[in-house]
Amino acid sequence: MTAQTADGSNSILVTGGAGFIGSNFVLRYVADGGRVTVLDLLTYAGNRENLAELEGNPRFRFVQGDICDANLVSALVREVRPQAIVHFAAESHVDRSIVDPGAFIHTNVQGTFTLLEQAKTYWSQLGDVERGNFRFLHVSTDEVYGSLKPEDPAFSELTPYAPNSPYAASKAGSDHLVRAYFHTYGLPTLTTNCSNNYGPFQFPEKLIPLVLLNALDGKPLPVYGDGKNVRDWLYVGDHCSAICRVLESGQPGETYNIGGNSERANLDVVETICSLLDEMKPDSSIGDRRKLIQFVPDRPGHDRRYAIDASRIKRELDWQPKVTFEEGLRRTVKWYLEHMQWVDHVRTGAYRDWIRQNYEERVAQ
Ligand code: NAD
Numbered sequence: 001m002t003a004q005t006a007d008g009s010n011s012i013l014v015t016g017g018a019g020f021i022g023s024n025f026v027l028r029y030v031a032d033g034g035r036v037t038v039l040d041l042l043t044y045a046g047n048r049e050n051l052a053e054l055e056g057n058p059r060f061r062f063v064q065g066d067i068c069d070a071n072l073v074s075a076l077v078r079e080v081r082p083q084a085i086v087h088f089a090a091e092s093h094v095d096r097s098i099v100d101p102g103a104f105i106h107t108n109v110q111g112t113f114t115l116l117e118q119a120k121t122y123w124s125q126l127g128d129v130e131r132g133n134f135r136f137l138h139v140s141t142d143e144v145y146g147s148l149k150p151e152d153p154a155f156s157e158l159t160p161y162a163p164n165s166p167y168a169a170s171k172a173g174s175d176h177l178v179r180a181y182f183h184t185y186g187l188p189t190l191t192t193n194c195s196n197n198y199g200p201f202q203f204p205e206k207l208i209p210l211v212l213l214n215a216l217d218g219k220p221l222p223v224y225g226d227g228k229n230v231r232d233w234l235y236v237g238d239h240c241s242a243i244c245r246v247l248e249s250g251q252p253g254e255t256y257n258i259g260g261n262s263e264r265a266n267l268d269v270v271e272t273i274c275s276l277l278d279e280m281k282p283d284s285s286i287g288d289r290r291k292l293i294q295f296v297p298d299r300p301g302h303d304r305r306y307a308i309d310a311s312r313i314k315r316e317l318d319w320q321p322k323v324t325f326e327e328g329l330r331r332t333v334k335w336y337l338e339h340m341q342w343v344d345h346v347r348t349g350a351y352r353d354w355i356r357q358n359y360e361e362r363v364a365q
Protein backbone atom coordinates (compact mmCIF):
# COMPACT_ATOMS: atom_id res chain seq x y z
CA MET A 1 0.00 0.00 0.00
CA THR A 2 1.16 3.49 -0.67
CA ALA A 3 -1.03 5.51 1.72
CA GLN A 4 0.31 5.73 5.26
CA THR A 5 -0.95 6.58 8.71
CA ALA A 6 0.04 9.90 10.27
CA ASP A 7 3.09 8.28 11.91
CA GLY A 8 4.10 6.80 8.55
CA SER A 9 3.87 3.24 9.77
CA ASN A 10 1.45 1.83 7.14
CA SER A 11 0.24 -0.57 9.79
CA ILE A 12 -2.60 -2.97 9.09
CA LEU A 13 -4.67 -5.41 11.14
CA VAL A 14 -5.14 -8.81 9.48
CA THR A 15 -7.75 -11.21 10.82
CA GLY A 16 -7.24 -14.92 10.11
CA GLY A 17 -3.58 -14.30 9.25
CA ALA A 18 -2.50 -17.76 10.46
CA GLY A 19 -4.75 -19.53 7.94
CA PHE A 20 -3.94 -20.52 4.38
CA ILE A 21 -4.52 -17.35 2.38
CA GLY A 22 -4.01 -14.99 5.33
CA SER A 23 -0.52 -16.31 6.07
CA ASN A 24 0.51 -16.07 2.41
CA PHE A 25 -0.75 -12.48 2.42
CA VAL A 26 1.00 -11.52 5.69
CA LEU A 27 4.35 -13.01 4.59
CA ARG A 28 4.16 -10.99 1.42
CA TYR A 29 2.98 -7.76 3.05
CA VAL A 30 5.75 -7.78 5.66
CA ALA A 31 8.37 -8.73 3.03
CA ASP A 32 7.22 -5.66 1.08
CA GLY A 33 7.97 -3.45 4.10
CA GLY A 34 4.53 -3.31 5.73
CA ARG A 35 3.69 -3.57 9.42
CA VAL A 36 1.12 -6.21 10.38
CA THR A 37 -0.77 -7.20 13.49
CA VAL A 38 -2.47 -10.57 13.05
CA LEU A 39 -5.60 -11.38 15.04
CA ASP A 40 -6.32 -15.10 14.81
CA LEU A 41 -8.16 -17.49 17.10
CA LEU A 42 -6.00 -20.44 15.98
CA THR A 43 -8.85 -22.79 15.27
CA TYR A 44 -7.90 -26.17 13.75
CA ALA A 45 -7.27 -24.21 10.50
CA GLY A 46 -4.94 -21.64 12.05
CA ASN A 47 -1.28 -22.56 12.21
CA ARG A 48 1.26 -20.21 13.69
CA GLU A 49 4.00 -22.25 12.09
CA ASN A 50 2.89 -20.66 8.78
CA LEU A 51 4.24 -17.36 10.10
CA ALA A 52 7.36 -18.78 11.75
CA GLU A 53 9.76 -16.81 9.57
CA LEU A 54 8.29 -13.54 10.89
CA GLU A 55 8.86 -14.31 14.58
CA GLY A 56 11.09 -11.63 16.04
CA ASN A 57 10.44 -9.25 13.15
CA PRO A 58 9.62 -5.84 14.67
CA ARG A 59 7.06 -5.19 11.92
CA PHE A 60 5.05 -8.28 12.86
CA ARG A 61 2.89 -9.01 15.86
CA PHE A 62 0.60 -11.93 16.60
CA VAL A 63 -2.46 -11.75 18.85
CA GLN A 64 -4.45 -14.88 19.55
CA GLY A 65 -8.12 -13.98 19.89
CA ASP A 66 -11.62 -14.17 18.55
CA ILE A 67 -13.07 -11.68 16.07
CA CYS A 68 -16.40 -12.18 17.90
CA ASP A 69 -14.88 -10.67 21.08
CA ALA A 70 -15.94 -7.01 20.80
CA ASN A 71 -13.86 -5.84 23.77
CA LEU A 72 -10.71 -7.42 22.42
CA VAL A 73 -11.25 -6.06 18.91
CA SER A 74 -12.05 -2.61 20.27
CA ALA A 75 -8.90 -2.48 22.41
CA LEU A 76 -6.75 -3.85 19.59
CA VAL A 77 -7.82 -1.35 16.93
CA ARG A 78 -7.34 1.55 19.34
CA GLU A 79 -3.87 0.27 20.17
CA VAL A 80 -2.72 -0.68 16.66
CA ARG A 81 -4.40 2.27 14.92
CA PRO A 82 -4.43 0.41 11.60
CA GLN A 83 -4.82 2.21 8.32
CA ALA A 84 -6.65 -0.87 7.09
CA ILE A 85 -8.29 -4.01 8.37
CA VAL A 86 -7.93 -6.96 6.02
CA HIS A 87 -10.48 -9.55 7.04
CA PHE A 88 -9.71 -13.19 6.20
CA ALA A 89 -10.88 -14.89 9.41
CA ALA A 90 -13.65 -17.36 8.70
CA GLU A 91 -14.77 -20.93 8.88
CA SER A 92 -13.96 -21.86 5.30
CA HIS A 93 -14.69 -25.53 4.52
CA VAL A 94 -18.00 -26.36 2.80
CA ASP A 95 -18.11 -29.98 4.05
CA ARG A 96 -17.71 -28.84 7.67
CA SER A 97 -20.48 -26.27 7.16
CA ILE A 98 -22.83 -29.10 6.21
CA VAL A 99 -22.04 -30.94 9.45
CA ASP A 100 -21.82 -27.93 11.80
CA PRO A 101 -23.40 -24.80 10.27
CA GLY A 102 -23.61 -22.97 13.62
CA ALA A 103 -19.87 -22.33 13.76
CA PHE A 104 -20.09 -20.69 10.32
CA ILE A 105 -22.91 -18.36 11.31
CA HIS A 106 -21.04 -17.45 14.49
CA THR A 107 -17.66 -16.62 12.99
CA ASN A 108 -18.57 -15.52 9.48
CA VAL A 109 -21.69 -13.48 10.26
CA GLN A 110 -21.44 -12.49 13.94
CA GLY A 111 -17.65 -12.13 13.71
CA THR A 112 -17.80 -9.88 10.64
CA PHE A 113 -20.54 -7.81 12.30
CA THR A 114 -18.36 -7.38 15.41
CA LEU A 115 -15.40 -6.27 13.32
CA LEU A 116 -17.52 -3.83 11.32
CA GLU A 117 -18.95 -2.28 14.48
CA GLN A 118 -15.51 -1.81 16.03
CA ALA A 119 -14.04 -0.58 12.76
CA LYS A 120 -16.85 1.97 12.45
CA THR A 121 -16.30 3.30 15.97
CA TYR A 122 -12.53 3.57 15.45
CA TRP A 123 -12.82 5.08 11.95
CA SER A 124 -15.43 7.67 12.97
CA GLN A 125 -13.04 9.04 15.59
CA LEU A 126 -10.06 9.45 13.25
CA GLY A 127 -8.86 12.79 11.94
CA ASP A 128 -9.82 13.78 8.40
CA VAL A 129 -6.71 12.44 6.62
CA GLU A 130 -6.64 9.11 8.43
CA ARG A 131 -10.40 8.72 8.02
CA GLY A 132 -10.03 9.27 4.29
CA ASN A 133 -7.22 6.73 4.02
CA PHE A 134 -8.82 4.00 6.15
CA ARG A 135 -10.06 0.82 4.43
CA PHE A 136 -11.95 -2.26 5.60
CA LEU A 137 -11.19 -5.02 3.08
CA HIS A 138 -13.46 -8.04 3.32
CA VAL A 139 -12.13 -11.21 1.68
CA SER A 140 -14.99 -13.25 0.27
CA THR A 141 -15.72 -16.02 -2.15
CA ASP A 142 -17.34 -16.71 -5.52
CA GLU A 143 -19.53 -19.33 -3.79
CA VAL A 144 -22.00 -16.58 -2.80
CA TYR A 145 -23.19 -16.54 -6.44
CA GLY A 146 -24.35 -20.17 -6.40
CA SER A 147 -23.90 -22.65 -9.22
CA LEU A 148 -23.50 -22.20 -13.00
CA LYS A 149 -24.75 -24.38 -15.84
CA PRO A 150 -22.13 -25.31 -18.48
CA GLU A 151 -23.38 -22.65 -20.91
CA ASP A 152 -23.84 -19.83 -18.33
CA PRO A 153 -21.58 -16.77 -18.41
CA ALA A 154 -19.05 -16.51 -15.57
CA PHE A 155 -19.97 -14.70 -12.33
CA SER A 156 -19.58 -10.92 -12.58
CA GLU A 157 -19.98 -8.35 -9.79
CA LEU A 158 -23.58 -7.94 -11.02
CA THR A 159 -24.55 -11.62 -10.71
CA PRO A 160 -27.33 -11.98 -8.10
CA TYR A 161 -26.39 -13.77 -4.90
CA ALA A 162 -27.69 -17.36 -4.66
CA PRO A 163 -25.66 -19.19 -1.99
CA ASN A 164 -26.31 -22.92 -1.72
CA SER A 165 -24.21 -24.22 1.20
CA PRO A 166 -24.26 -22.98 4.80
CA TYR A 167 -20.68 -21.77 4.19
CA ALA A 168 -21.71 -19.78 1.11
CA ALA A 169 -24.80 -18.41 2.88
CA SER A 170 -22.72 -17.25 5.86
CA LYS A 171 -20.23 -15.52 3.55
CA ALA A 172 -23.12 -13.94 1.62
CA GLY A 173 -24.51 -12.65 4.92
CA SER A 174 -21.15 -11.12 5.79
CA ASP A 175 -20.86 -9.53 2.33
CA HIS A 176 -24.28 -7.91 2.80
CA LEU A 177 -23.28 -6.52 6.19
CA VAL A 178 -20.12 -5.02 4.68
CA ARG A 179 -22.19 -3.46 1.91
CA ALA A 180 -24.65 -2.04 4.46
CA TYR A 181 -21.86 -0.45 6.54
CA PHE A 182 -20.68 1.43 3.46
CA HIS A 183 -24.13 2.57 2.37
CA THR A 184 -25.47 3.39 5.83
CA TYR A 185 -22.44 4.71 7.68
CA GLY A 186 -19.97 5.50 4.91
CA LEU A 187 -17.35 3.09 6.28
CA PRO A 188 -14.83 2.78 3.39
CA THR A 189 -15.22 -0.91 2.66
CA LEU A 190 -13.88 -3.05 -0.17
CA THR A 191 -15.08 -6.58 -0.92
CA THR A 192 -13.29 -9.19 -3.00
CA ASN A 193 -15.01 -12.35 -4.24
CA CYS A 194 -12.41 -14.88 -5.27
CA SER A 195 -12.46 -18.33 -6.82
CA ASN A 196 -10.84 -21.50 -5.38
CA ASN A 197 -7.28 -20.95 -4.18
CA TYR A 198 -4.43 -23.44 -3.93
CA GLY A 199 -0.77 -23.24 -2.97
CA PRO A 200 1.55 -23.38 0.07
CA PHE A 201 0.10 -23.74 3.59
CA GLN A 202 -3.35 -24.97 2.54
CA PHE A 203 -4.86 -27.20 5.20
CA PRO A 204 -5.20 -30.75 3.84
CA GLU A 205 -8.99 -30.88 4.08
CA LYS A 206 -9.44 -29.07 0.76
CA LEU A 207 -9.31 -30.97 -2.54
CA ILE A 208 -5.80 -30.21 -3.80
CA PRO A 209 -3.70 -30.78 -0.65
CA LEU A 210 -5.89 -33.70 0.43
CA VAL A 211 -5.44 -35.51 -2.88
CA LEU A 212 -1.76 -34.60 -3.08
CA LEU A 213 -0.95 -36.06 0.33
CA ASN A 214 -3.14 -39.15 -0.09
CA ALA A 215 -1.56 -39.84 -3.47
CA LEU A 216 1.90 -39.48 -1.98
CA ASP A 217 1.04 -42.21 0.54
CA GLY A 218 -0.76 -44.47 -1.91
CA LYS A 219 -4.11 -43.89 -0.18
CA PRO A 220 -7.51 -43.65 -1.95
CA LEU A 221 -8.31 -40.34 -3.69
CA PRO A 222 -11.98 -39.52 -2.95
CA VAL A 223 -13.76 -37.83 -5.86
CA TYR A 224 -17.29 -36.66 -5.07
CA GLY A 225 -20.08 -37.66 -7.47
CA ASP A 226 -19.00 -37.99 -11.12
CA GLY A 227 -15.93 -35.77 -10.72
CA LYS A 228 -17.25 -33.33 -13.33
CA ASN A 229 -17.92 -30.40 -10.98
CA VAL A 230 -15.91 -27.44 -12.20
CA ARG A 231 -13.94 -24.90 -10.17
CA ASP A 232 -11.94 -21.87 -11.35
CA TRP A 233 -8.52 -22.26 -9.72
CA LEU A 234 -6.25 -19.38 -8.68
CA TYR A 235 -2.73 -19.65 -7.28
CA VAL A 236 -2.72 -18.09 -3.79
CA GLY A 237 0.13 -15.70 -4.62
CA ASP A 238 -2.03 -14.20 -7.37
CA HIS A 239 -4.93 -13.80 -4.94
CA CYS A 240 -2.62 -11.95 -2.53
CA SER A 241 -1.38 -9.61 -5.26
CA ALA A 242 -5.00 -8.86 -6.19
CA ILE A 243 -5.87 -8.03 -2.57
CA CYS A 244 -2.89 -5.66 -2.38
CA ARG A 245 -4.05 -3.97 -5.57
CA VAL A 246 -7.63 -3.57 -4.31
CA LEU A 247 -6.36 -2.23 -0.97
CA GLU A 248 -4.22 0.30 -2.78
CA SER A 249 -6.56 1.46 -5.53
CA GLY A 250 -10.03 -0.04 -5.07
CA GLN A 251 -13.03 2.30 -4.87
CA PRO A 252 -14.64 2.31 -1.41
CA GLY A 253 -18.03 0.59 -1.43
CA GLU A 254 -17.16 -1.53 -4.46
CA THR A 255 -16.69 -5.25 -4.96
CA TYR A 256 -14.11 -6.94 -7.17
CA ASN A 257 -14.26 -10.49 -8.54
CA ILE A 258 -10.92 -12.28 -8.62
CA GLY A 259 -10.31 -15.45 -10.62
CA GLY A 260 -7.70 -17.50 -12.40
CA ASN A 261 -9.28 -18.04 -15.84
CA SER A 262 -8.60 -21.70 -15.07
CA GLU A 263 -11.78 -23.73 -15.06
CA ARG A 264 -11.05 -27.40 -14.46
CA ALA A 265 -13.23 -30.42 -13.69
CA ASN A 266 -12.32 -32.03 -10.35
CA LEU A 267 -11.34 -35.30 -12.02
CA ASP A 268 -8.88 -33.44 -14.29
CA VAL A 269 -7.36 -31.74 -11.24
CA VAL A 270 -6.94 -35.06 -9.43
CA GLU A 271 -5.42 -36.74 -12.50
CA THR A 272 -2.99 -33.86 -13.01
CA ILE A 273 -1.82 -34.17 -9.40
CA CYS A 274 -1.31 -37.92 -9.95
CA SER A 275 0.80 -37.28 -13.07
CA LEU A 276 2.90 -34.63 -11.33
CA LEU A 277 3.60 -36.90 -8.38
CA ASP A 278 4.37 -39.89 -10.62
CA GLU A 279 6.95 -37.64 -12.29
CA MET A 280 8.33 -35.79 -9.25
CA LYS A 281 8.09 -38.56 -6.63
CA PRO A 282 7.74 -41.92 -8.38
CA ASP A 283 7.07 -44.88 -6.07
CA SER A 284 7.25 -48.39 -7.52
CA SER A 285 5.19 -49.80 -4.65
CA ILE A 286 2.32 -47.45 -5.66
CA GLY A 287 2.76 -47.36 -9.46
CA ASP A 288 0.33 -45.28 -11.53
CA ARG A 289 -1.43 -43.09 -8.96
CA ARG A 290 -4.55 -42.70 -11.10
CA LYS A 291 -5.49 -46.19 -9.92
CA LEU A 292 -6.06 -44.69 -6.46
CA ILE A 293 -9.04 -42.59 -7.61
CA GLN A 294 -12.29 -43.63 -5.93
CA PHE A 295 -15.67 -42.13 -6.75
CA VAL A 296 -17.55 -41.53 -3.48
CA PRO A 297 -21.11 -40.32 -2.75
CA ASP A 298 -21.64 -36.70 -3.71
CA ARG A 299 -21.61 -33.71 -1.33
CA PRO A 300 -25.21 -32.65 -0.53
CA GLY A 301 -26.16 -29.57 -2.57
CA HIS A 302 -22.85 -29.75 -4.46
CA ASP A 303 -22.49 -26.69 -6.72
CA ARG A 304 -21.81 -27.86 -10.27
CA ARG A 305 -19.69 -25.07 -11.68
CA TYR A 306 -17.99 -21.87 -10.58
CA ALA A 307 -16.35 -19.44 -13.00
CA ILE A 308 -15.21 -15.88 -12.44
CA ASP A 309 -15.39 -12.98 -14.84
CA ALA A 310 -12.44 -10.94 -13.59
CA SER A 311 -12.65 -8.29 -16.29
CA ARG A 312 -13.50 -5.49 -13.87
CA ILE A 313 -10.35 -5.78 -11.76
CA LYS A 314 -8.30 -6.09 -14.95
CA ARG A 315 -9.89 -3.04 -16.54
CA GLU A 316 -10.05 -0.78 -13.49
CA LEU A 317 -7.06 -1.89 -11.40
CA ASP A 318 -4.82 -3.46 -14.06
CA TRP A 319 -4.63 -6.81 -12.24
CA GLN A 320 -4.61 -10.23 -13.83
CA PRO A 321 -3.28 -13.61 -12.67
CA LYS A 322 0.35 -14.35 -13.51
CA VAL A 323 0.59 -18.06 -12.67
CA THR A 324 -1.04 -20.64 -14.96
CA PHE A 325 -2.80 -23.58 -13.34
CA GLU A 326 -0.17 -26.04 -14.61
CA GLU A 327 2.71 -23.94 -13.26
CA GLY A 328 0.92 -23.23 -9.96
CA LEU A 329 0.09 -26.87 -9.39
CA ARG A 330 3.68 -27.90 -10.09
CA ARG A 331 4.91 -25.27 -7.60
CA THR A 332 2.38 -26.48 -5.05
CA VAL A 333 3.38 -30.15 -5.36
CA LYS A 334 7.03 -29.11 -5.01
CA TRP A 335 6.24 -27.01 -1.93
CA TYR A 336 4.47 -29.89 -0.15
CA LEU A 337 7.26 -32.32 -1.04
CA GLU A 338 9.80 -29.89 0.42
CA HIS A 339 7.75 -29.20 3.56
CA MET A 340 6.98 -32.66 4.88
CA GLN A 341 7.71 -31.54 8.43
CA TRP A 342 4.90 -28.96 8.15
CA VAL A 343 2.67 -31.74 6.79
CA ASP A 344 3.61 -34.10 9.63
CA HIS A 345 2.88 -31.43 12.23
CA VAL A 346 -0.53 -30.78 10.69
CA ARG A 347 -1.35 -34.48 10.41
CA THR A 348 -0.34 -35.37 13.94
CA GLY A 349 -1.79 -32.21 15.44
CA ALA A 350 1.71 -31.30 16.58
CA TYR A 351 1.35 -27.87 14.96
CA ARG A 352 -0.83 -27.01 17.91
CA ASP A 353 2.10 -27.80 20.22
CA TRP A 354 4.44 -25.70 18.16
CA ILE A 355 3.62 -22.50 20.02
CA ARG A 356 4.44 -24.14 23.32
CA GLN A 357 7.61 -25.72 21.96
CA ASN A 358 8.83 -22.66 20.14
CA TYR A 359 7.78 -19.92 22.52
CA GLU A 360 6.94 -21.07 26.01
CA GLU A 361 9.95 -23.39 26.23
CA ARG A 362 12.13 -20.71 24.67
CA VAL A 363 10.99 -18.18 27.28
CA ALA A 364 11.60 -20.71 30.05
CA GLN A 365 15.25 -21.24 29.03
P1 NAD B 1 -8.53 -21.01 6.51
O1 NAD B 1 -9.64 -21.86 7.02
O2 NAD B 1 -7.28 -21.64 6.02
O3 NAD B 1 -8.11 -19.93 7.61
C1 NAD B 1 -9.05 -19.27 8.41
C2 NAD B 1 -8.29 -18.59 9.54
O4 NAD B 1 -9.24 -17.86 10.33
C3 NAD B 1 -7.59 -19.57 10.48
O5 NAD B 1 -6.28 -19.11 10.77
C4 NAD B 1 -8.46 -19.55 11.73
O6 NAD B 1 -7.73 -19.82 12.93
C5 NAD B 1 -8.98 -18.14 11.70
N1 NAD B 1 -10.25 -17.99 12.45
C6 NAD B 1 -11.35 -18.77 12.35
N2 NAD B 1 -12.30 -18.34 13.20
C7 NAD B 1 -11.79 -17.24 13.82
C8 NAD B 1 -12.30 -16.33 14.79
N3 NAD B 1 -13.53 -16.49 15.30
N4 NAD B 1 -11.53 -15.32 15.20
C9 NAD B 1 -10.28 -15.16 14.69
N5 NAD B 1 -9.74 -15.99 13.79
C10 NAD B 1 -10.49 -17.03 13.34
O7 NAD B 1 -9.22 -20.13 5.35
P2 NAD B 1 -8.60 -19.62 3.96
O8 NAD B 1 -8.77 -20.68 2.95
O9 NAD B 1 -7.26 -19.02 4.20
O10 NAD B 1 -9.65 -18.46 3.62
C11 NAD B 1 -9.46 -17.15 4.12
C12 NAD B 1 -10.62 -16.28 3.67
O11 NAD B 1 -10.69 -16.29 2.25
C13 NAD B 1 -11.98 -16.77 4.18
O12 NAD B 1 -12.75 -15.65 4.54
C14 NAD B 1 -12.58 -17.48 2.97
O13 NAD B 1 -13.99 -17.41 3.00
C15 NAD B 1 -12.00 -16.68 1.83
N6 NAD B 1 -11.81 -17.40 0.57
C16 NAD B 1 -11.17 -18.61 0.55
C17 NAD B 1 -10.97 -19.26 -0.67
C18 NAD B 1 -10.23 -20.57 -0.74
O14 NAD B 1 -10.19 -21.19 -1.82
N7 NAD B 1 -9.61 -21.06 0.31
C19 NAD B 1 -11.44 -18.69 -1.86
C20 NAD B 1 -12.09 -17.43 -1.79
C21 NAD B 1 -12.26 -16.80 -0.58
Ligand code: TYD
Binds near residue numbers: 205208210
Ligand atom coordinates in the same frame (compact mmCIF):
# COMPACT_ATOMS: atom_id res chain seq x y z
P1 TYD C 1 -12.98 -27.88 -1.84
O1 TYD C 1 -11.50 -27.88 -1.94
O2 TYD C 1 -13.61 -28.38 -0.58
O3 TYD C 1 -13.46 -26.42 -2.20
P2 TYD C 1 -14.98 -25.86 -2.48
O4 TYD C 1 -15.96 -26.84 -2.00
O5 TYD C 1 -14.96 -24.61 -1.65
O6 TYD C 1 -15.04 -25.60 -3.94
O7 TYD C 1 -13.54 -28.76 -3.02
C1 TYD C 1 -13.23 -28.47 -4.38
C2 TYD C 1 -14.04 -29.40 -5.25
O8 TYD C 1 -13.57 -30.74 -5.03
C3 TYD C 1 -15.52 -29.42 -4.91
O9 TYD C 1 -16.26 -29.60 -6.11
C4 TYD C 1 -15.67 -30.65 -4.03
C5 TYD C 1 -14.61 -31.59 -4.56
N1 TYD C 1 -14.00 -32.51 -3.59
C6 TYD C 1 -13.89 -33.88 -3.90
O10 TYD C 1 -14.32 -34.34 -4.97
N2 TYD C 1 -13.30 -34.69 -2.98
C7 TYD C 1 -12.84 -34.24 -1.79
O11 TYD C 1 -12.32 -35.05 -0.97
C8 TYD C 1 -12.93 -32.83 -1.49
C9 TYD C 1 -12.43 -32.27 -0.17
C10 TYD C 1 -13.52 -32.01 -2.44
